[in-house]
Amino acid sequence: MNIGQAARASGISAKMIRHYEATGLIPKVARSLSGYRHYGERDIHTLRFIRRARAAGFNTAQIKKLLSLWQDRQRPAREVKQLASEHLAELKARIIELELIAQALTQLVDHCHGDERQECPILDNLARED
Amino acid sequence: MNIGQAARASGISAKMIRHYEATGLIPKVARSLSGYRHYGERDIHTLRFIRRARAAGFNTAQIKKLLSLWQDRQRPAREVKQLASEHLAELKARIIELELIAQALTQLVDHCHGDERQECPILDNLARED
């Protein structure tokens, strides 16, 4: 499998596959005589793992840990759970932060009549003098 | 007022004030003979406006529009409301996206016993074969 096929099979762009290799998230794969990268089923499996972890919001460093935990048969579930829990806590904190912003903004938007007049609570609030 | 004082008064770092000037978000301010930037009350007011807009999650392009709407006495509230509504819609979409991720992750974390055993639904899910 060339990198294009691996990209289609894994859902990760060829660009990113090269990037993951360059940054050490995945090992360097075998090459053909002309330098083309070759991928096997195991590589695709790993790439899919990465795609799902990214979709779950894990960053590269976390994915690196997840990968090594995945490949370590001896790992205790505890470690994985802790990593995921930390990520989940960050996610929840982020959600709350965004919700607070959205709440305040909703308030302002609701109070803005939004017609041709010039008075606007949204701008007034951003420009307030306190 | 020098840039340091302006930074303290506005809550925006000197670094970012220079950056905003370089990228055209704020106009170039007057300089002393030796090249020091000088800020007046109006400038501080503008910087505070920007800080609040950033805190509300608006990006630079949106803030640029907000600033020009703020400075245009003739602007209809409609335009401001539309801009804010679009941003709010993006915020809400983002929140939902994160909530879906958090929900799925919570599910997995809850089902992982997290002890010394090796079986782990979290890794199993990321590595699933479908």
Added chain:
DNA sequence: GCTTGACCTTCCAACGATGGTAAGGTCCAA
């Protein structure tokens, strides 16, 4: 054999917002 087009390679740059650091000039008070 040659052309064409799809594919691959590496390298370099950009996004957006912010932080850091380095090398140097300025201001003010002791």
Added chain:
DNA sequence: TTGGACCTTACCATCGTTGGAAGGTCAAGC
């Protein structure tokens, strides 16, 4: 005059991803 706080510009880094440029490879069709 010296020291320290402040300012200047310029460059590099982050994070994940995308884009482009310049060039090599492969396979099919003529």
